[in-house]
Amino acid sequence: MHTTQGKESLYTFSWFMSGSNSSPHGFVSFSCLSHSHTRLPGPVNAWPFGFVWTVRAWRQQNIWWIKSKELFETHGSTIGFRVFSSYSILTQDPECVRAIVTGSADLFPKGHLYKHLGLLPGGIFTTNGPRWRRDRRLLTPHFNFSAVSTFVPSFNAHVEEFLNALRQRCLTPRGTQDKSNDDRFESEASQEKAPGVVLDMVQAFNRLTLDIIFDAGFGHDLHAVRQVPCRAAPLSDTALPCASAAAYKTSLDEITGDPSEKVEPLLHESGDKESDEIAEALRIAFTEVAQRLTDPLPVLKYLPRRYYRAKKATQVFRRVIDKAVMERRKRGEEQANEKEPGVGDRQGNLLDLMIAVHEEGTWCTDEMLAQSMTFLIAGHETTSAMLTWTLMELGERPDLWLKLRAEVDRVCGVSAPSSPWPSPSPRSSSRIDASHVDRMPFLRCVLKESLRMHPPVTIISRRILKDLEVAGYLIPKGWHVGVSIYTLHRSPALWERPDEFWPERWEEGPGARGKDTVRRCSVGDGMAHLDQKHFDNGTVPSLPHVPVSGGKQGGVTLPSFDGNQAPPTQDQRISEIAEESREEAATNPATGTSRGPLKSPFQYMPFSLGPRNCIGQRFAMTEASIILARLVRDWDVTLVDRAATVQRVELLTVRPDRLLCKLQPRQVYPLSPVRCGARESAAACSP
Template sequence: MYLILLICLLVLVLTVSWWSMLNRICKSNVPGPFPLPIIGNAHQFVVRSTEFLGLLKSFTDKYGDVFRVHFFSYPYVLISHPKYAEALVSSADLITKGRSYSFLKAWLGEGLLTASGPRWRLHRKFLTPAFHFNILQNFLPVFCKNSEILRDKIRRLADGQPIDLFPITALAALDNVAESIMGVSVNAQQNSESEYVRAIETLSQITTLRMQIPLLGEDFVFNLTPYKKKQDIALELVHGQTKKVIEARRCELEKNNKTNISGTNEYGIKNKHAFLDLLLLAEIDGKLIDEQSVREEVDTFMFEGHDTTTSGIVYTLFCLSKHPDIQEKLYEEQLTIFGEEMDRTPAYNELAQMKVLELVIKESLRMYPSVPLIERLITKDAEVGGLKLSKGTSVVLNIFQMHRNPEVFEKPLEFIPERFDSLEHKNPFSWLAFSAGPRNCIGQKFAMMEIKVTLSTIVRSFKLVPVDIEPILCADLILRSQNGVKVGFLPRTQSNSKT
């Protein structure tokens, strides 16, 4: 008798849940596939990570630039057109990250990437001065030094054979972020088997699995899988490295008898370690920032500050290898700037003269955006870009698909850097490699500067040779490739500098 009642109750709950889901769909003006009871559309998303972007494209081809799906009872709306993107990212109210970001909390806590509300607003305002150009220009020697180490590593391998760029570039980017905004040396390039980088990759892959496979998104299921143990091991290593970075900088500050941030100007601390110094020395409401908050922000920037720039550098080199004419045009620009001193490091003002390089980077980030997908949570019933969205809906902006939308960019699958020097790129919300609006990337100038310095060093030293291996793209937390991103290199000499 009790069993029958329990079954009836369960059926009733499931029926009400499904009816509620269908009722929300009827009130919405967003098309999409019909959801099944209990699972919604979750079964349609059980695919390999290499198939995920293609799956989203197939939905876009069928339903248009906006469609909705359900992961169990959770509603998601996916958009891939600037007319919807503008309303989403420019809103001062829609700043809460979507449900998928909750899977990052064990790793990044309430850092700037995952935080919302007053906490996010306070920390965003507080940390923004650390990325002012008056601070950034002090990082140039760090970027130059590490790009030269990377160049020397490539030179030892430069025989025209394929080199997988992601592993070696990630180490250079990690050295850059640690030495510049963190103010400590981790010497990752001298330790090519970096456990930290491998742990970051593990955490990224596990988080992505939880985002893409609905069943793993449920804690009670995930905690029963081997992924939970792998995540715990990786977290212990990553958080341990973070503590070492914080303690090393704290010891340095104590050694120099720095106990506060006096002597600053409107741009922050007058040294090259502004970011971590701000976290360790500044006060909010008369109190120092607590240890956990410092750790969360450092974890966030150690991850975001090296993984995204790695992706930007790697895919730009890949694109250049496929287009020797553009590569030589870029080399000519470098020759104009450096003259007969092609081995010297650039001055800060010379980076602004690298116009062709900037166009090349932007076009590469259009075709291969470092962060292919971003997400916002609708916290109350709202209309966004003409879309009727109910409270609790997660809106996913498919930047990868939008950047390849033929309605947005002519010949979207062709590499045409000049498009960013023309009126074709007139909608500021059609190119969102660094997002836009209040939650745009706080470190975008840092990233562009690092990418420019690294690419300038490599292009002046090598000819990039295409190889017959196309990357198999994965929409990880960043845009990765299952089979690596491979390019051949030939050292430039006086006789072969020009084609």
């Protein structure tokens, strides 16, 4: 075995992979490079900054994703590098991933940089140790199956609002948006119908998911989708039933370049006045946090311009959350005699929990604020990025779009409206509920494949607190280990046709479907099951010093803990993930092999794996499934931007810079009026 043992350096370098060995004084030490890491292959580390300077440049040029692939091709699946005077490794080796994610969260905590990343300290994303375990236990029940299914009506309501606003734009001749809705639809027959609208789906999904997370978190409707900028599509181009490379005949300039076509909001009725302000504050927060990822020195965040912008954004969050808390308390008083909300109750949203925990004295006001900001930031841009990437891929593949539509029609039912223009009023049949989602395996495959090709979170990092043997090297404790999710998901050694969008790779054998589809809907959550199961049935290890007690508090049931339960062992964790992966690896009809797409349970981790995996993955998958299914069922979508021209934006998440699409109410319905079966629908739904 090679060794990389050495003296720990003194300085916390603030790049994502680093920041471990902070000196109490924060001095930069150039002196103590006694690590002999050179035996671990890796890039050249230019003095004094080391590799971070190169990474910074690559990120600025937006080529990090290409270069990171090259790095692994050149040096192997685990590379070592220096960042200032600290050492880190970056890996795409499933065995290394296994060692990290199956280890205890205490042995592989998040590094100091995570703290430095947060605009406010104390959120669950950044904390470690007992505090993180306490908060994870408190929050987990809000993201289990039953809790997430209580959000389904809200997902439907918000997507309905978005689609109705789209329909209104399609039915409204230009310049008549000030008419009341009723007038507009009464005189629908006499109006010139716009062929569709063109909008940037990055913005549309961003605002939609913001509305959803805000509602889920605070029970407050921002109506941010109403403000999505869009413009009517040119009349000359009405006959594009679905996105297709062949049908693509409208150039970007034709649609976007007409100066007489004013960009307008989806609906003139404004949303909540705060929505724009919050969207802007979130944008600032994202940009600031992303900048901190590559700051050569942590103190740069105190540069006056940056500092005050970040402070202003934090103040917006603080004000909004304070207001939500006040409103909630007032509502609570008014409802004092009515049924009390509880966990799993739609009214028992995160805010209720936070207020309860705050009143109990466990979270101070700043902690409550930090948790809220964490959910706002972690909970909408990620899902929005997933949806945008998915639409981009489907837009390039009409065959997949139709296959998916056929599945949605079959499972959710579709009745062709008497006119090609669906009624603007919500149809009760239009709702898609959790049981529909469970019965749409191809939809799940599409989302999983999208998360494989375009994981919104591309790297995670852990500090190692015990020596770790990786790929024949001994990595000393104190180093940082980064997992490159993006390259792991694209590794030719692990995936067949890694750069191809191929949802069928996830299809299961005929016997594999059934009641476990609900569970399998949670993508990549091998370890999550273990932890979630333990949380759900109360067998998670407890912390003696957790002050939170079980029972009702402020209308919310706080989880109670049994301090005698043993934590899951590493073997248990491994076998859980392996079991999950075995299920995934059931006979794969697409490949004809019995191996399925996964060679290792640790090669697919869009939501990370292990105890610190994404707490919101069920929420995100259910939300995305409903949004996508409704869009596919009721709308024809044509890409205006082509996938090849879309630029990646690497901030905290990775998303397309923009995705202009043309949306039209669906034109072609299945021949069978109510339901169309899986096979016939593919043909019947074809244009």
